Amino acid sequence: MTKRWIxxxxxxxxxxxxxxxxxxxxxILEEAGYEEVETYIQSGNIVFTSSDESYYDASKALTGxxxxxFDITPRSHVYSPQDLLRIINANPYRKESLKxxxxxxxxxxxxxxxxxxxxxxxxLKAYNEEVEVTDEAVYLLAPDGIGRSKLxxxxxxxxxxxMTGRNMRTVxxxxxxxxxxxxxx
Numbered sequence: 001m002t003k004r005w006i007x008x009x010x011x012x013x014x015x016x017x018x019x020x021x022x023x024x025x026x027x028i029l030e031e032a033g034y035e036e037v038e039t040y041i042q043s044g045n046i047v048f049t050s051s052d053e054s055y056y057d058a059s060k061a062l063t064g065x066x067x068x069x070f071d072i073t074p075r076s077h078v079y080s081p082q083d084l085l086r087i088i089n090a091n092p093y094r095k096e097s098l099k100x101x102x103x104x105x106x107x108x109x110x111x112x113x114x115x116x117x118x119x120x121x122x123x124l125k126a127y128n129e130e131v132e133v134t135d136e137a138v139y140l141l142a143p144d145g146i147g148r149s150k151l152x153x154x155x156x157x158x159x160x161x162x163m164t165g166r167n168m169r170t171v172x173x174x175x176x177x178x179x180x181x182x183x184x185x
Contacts (some may be wrong), residue, residue, distance in 0.1 A: 001050045002035065005058045006084050006178050009044025009066075010075040010110055010164035018072045020044060028069045032061075038177045039060050043124075043168060044074065047177040054080070077108045081178045088175060088182060091168070092132045093141040101169035105146060107138040107155065110162035117158040122153040124158075133159060 011018040022039040026048070029037045035049040052058035059076040067073050079087070087106065090096055097104035104125050112135040129151055130141040138159055146152045146165075156163070166174075172182055 001053075002051055003053070003058075004036075004047070004049050004081055004178060005052065005055075005077045006081065006174060007044075007046045007048070007058070007062055008077045008079075008164050008166060008174075009046070010077065010147065010162070012042075012044035012072070012074050018074055020066070020070055020072060020074075025070075028065060032065055034153070040170065040173050042176060044164075045166070045174045048175060069167040072084070072129070075110070075111065075162055075164065079108075081175075081180055084171070084175055085180050087137050088168075088171060088180075090134060090136070091139055093130065093139055095171075096141055096143075097168040100143070100169045101172055102145075103143045104168040105140045105142060105143060105152075105165050105170065106171055107140070107159075107163045109135070109137055109159075112136075113138070113159045113161045115160055120154075120158045121151060124154055138163065138165075 002158045012018045021136045022042060026039055029048060037048045039046050039094045050058060052061055062076045063073055088159055093104045111135055116133050128143050131151060132139045142149055175182055
């Protein structure tokens, strides 16, 4: 039996590190037996069908392929299409993300952030930023972008869990590649 998976890789093609050419990756995954492989932009967004039965199996297999073929081992945040849809629908800034998807970011968490310092996050946010932490993600509304955001700069310190972030424009596109339809808020 095959399953559809979505993987968000952490830290690929950033500042010349963890170089991962997407076209080459698609070919290698197809050679490894993956089907319907699609990627979106160069930041490690992959949609594929494989025989992997669990998130753990899919992540472990993908990490092994990346290590063997490219000598990199980025963390793989793997989701089923239903999981991604649930995370999209839980977005407290959904209305804003449908108007301007680059203003809302989701940081996918590897596990619930039980020790998140929410008070410090609130203190760090800019006047027009909003942040919410759930068991699966950190949602950030940042109308001015995240390039100079003090909150984003310190996010890993105050949410001490492995994570990878994407703007909602990217998340919506990856969802579309996975065959999901995003409804208006």
